[in-house]
Amino acid sequence: MPVDLLERGMIIIKLDRPWNEVPVLFQGFVLSDDSQADILRQYCDWVLVEDEEERLNPILDRVVLRKEMATRPLPETRSLAEEMPRARAAWIQGQQFIDKVTRDLESGDDLDFDEARPIIKHCVESIQANASAMFWMSRIKSRDAYTAEHCLRVAIFSIAFARFLGMPDKDLETVGMCGLLHDLGKLKVPQSILNKPGTLTQEEMQIMQEHTILGYELLKADSKLDPIISDVSSHHHERMDGQGYPHQLADWQISRYSRLVAIVDSFDAITSDRCYKDGLSASEAISILYKNRGQQFDAGMVEGFIRMIGVYPPGSLVELNSGEVALVVATHPGRKLKPRVEILLDANKNPMTPRVVDLGAQTAEAGMEREIAHPLADGAFGISLRGRIQQLTAKSFSDAF
Numbered sequence: 001m002p003v004d005l006l007e008r009g010m011i012i013i014k015l016d017r018p019w020n021e022v023p024v025l026f027q028g029f030v031l032s033d034d035s036q037a038d039i040l041r042q043y044c045d046w047v048l049v050e051d052e053e054e055r056l057n058p059i060l061d062r063v064v065l066r067k068e069m070a071t072r073p074l075p076e077t078r079s080l081a082e083e084m085p086r087a088r089a090a091w092i093q094g095q096q097f098i099d100k101v102t103r104d105l106e107s108g109d110d111l112d113f114d115e116a117r118p119i120i121k122h123c124v125e126s127i128q129a130n131a132s133a134m135f136w137m138s139r140i141k142s143r144d145a146y147t148a149e150h151c152l153r154v155a156i157f158s159i160a161f162a163r164f165l166g167m168p169d170k171d172l173e174t175v176g177m178c179g180l181l182h183d184l185g186k187l188k189v190p191q192s193i194l195n196k197p198g199t200l201t202q203e204e205m206q207i208m209q210e211h212t213i214l215g216y217e218l219l220k221a222d223s224k225l226d227p228i229i230s231d232v233s234s235h236h237h238e239r240m241d242g243q244g245y246p247h248q249l250a251d252w253q254i255s256r257y258s259r260l261v262a263i264v265d266s267f268d269a270i271t272s273d274r275c276y277k278d279g280l281s282a283s284e285a286i287s288i289l290y291k292n293r294g295q296q297f298d299a300g301m302v303e304g305f306i307r308m309i310g311v312y313p314p315g316s317l318v319e320l321n322s323g324e325v326a327l328v329v330a331t332h333p334g335r336k337l338k339p340r341v342e343i344l345l346d347a348n349k350n351p352m353t354p355r356v357v358d359l360g361a362q363t364a365e366a367g368m369e370r371e372i373a374h375p376l377a378d379g380a381f382g383i384s385l386r387g388r389i390q391q392l393t394a395k396s397f398s399d400a401f
Helices: 034-043 053-069 080-107 113-138 143-164 169-181 184-188 202-209 211-220 227-235 256-271 282-291 299-309 385-399
Strands: 011-015 047-050 317-320 325-330 340-345 351-358 372-376
Touching: 034 169, 034 256, 080 113, 080 143, 080 169, 080 184, 080 385, 113 143, 113 169, 113 325, 113 385, 143 169, 143 184, 143 256, 143 299, 169 227, 169 256, 184 211, 202 211, 211 227, 227 256, 256 282, 256 299, 282 299, 317 340
Parallel strands: none
Antiparallel strands: 011 047, 317 325, 317 372, 325 340, 340 351
């Protein structure tokens, strides 16, 4: 049974990894409290359970439903325009938190991770309402603010990905904290190494890799944090083939949360501009993840992430075969090439009243069915994602008064 469907009273017979690799006290036990289920969800994908048939059957029906959900887009309760102001506010709060942590580390002050919890809670609420709003915010990138933005983007995409995989709502905040704090140790690595444009020497590489241990030690020192958060900080660079660092763990030794964050972390690093290099496109990043599935990354999770993010992730600027220019609003796991878009320029590249079109659900108009012809660089034809976000947030602010 998938661990996300466990319920109290079930007898846990077998795990998908050795018992001694999961912090539970007994081999074979009755699931009697939520903390036991929390641990199993953090480390395992599935477990073998024993229970009465009449109790198990309806739960097994939910396994089928979970598979169906993997072919559907993330549910929405608010439109992109309605959700954008809250997403923008949460984004700004997240940046301010990482900036404060950086200053506290530099000055030797005590770190207060409690301040992160309400920020992650706001991110979870926004993603549950409309994930695309936070996805749009995540595409506004600055070379000079890479570390802060990277941590926040990993938190956002980790929350959304966990939700897409069907993890319970109660786990989303923990996943978000894992993403936000996964690279904490890098704040103690010299900037000359972090931002070096050339290949790192063996000694520099060793110092760089120590960020996993440095982050683990900083997080482990806070007894109020869930232990899985320090686990992810330590192990998000481990690989499924055992060639990762710092401990060269085998695949079954890597927690579920570490495997999830590893994929999101790599996707964002590949697609981000750094002071010494330009990021690759989302499609190139997806290709790299797919090529390395089963070796560097969990194969099933990679395939799930690609279904969620799509070929044209939310916030991408594209030109349609009609000549119109649009921003991608949301993707559909079952129709990777046909997302929902907001058309902003007509076929002659003139501004028009924004119109949302679902390319996967449209009917042919005037003999032509709209498709994406090719992606565009942000800012092409005077259309930028930042500008559109400012329009949406300004409109919502004015509508409130």
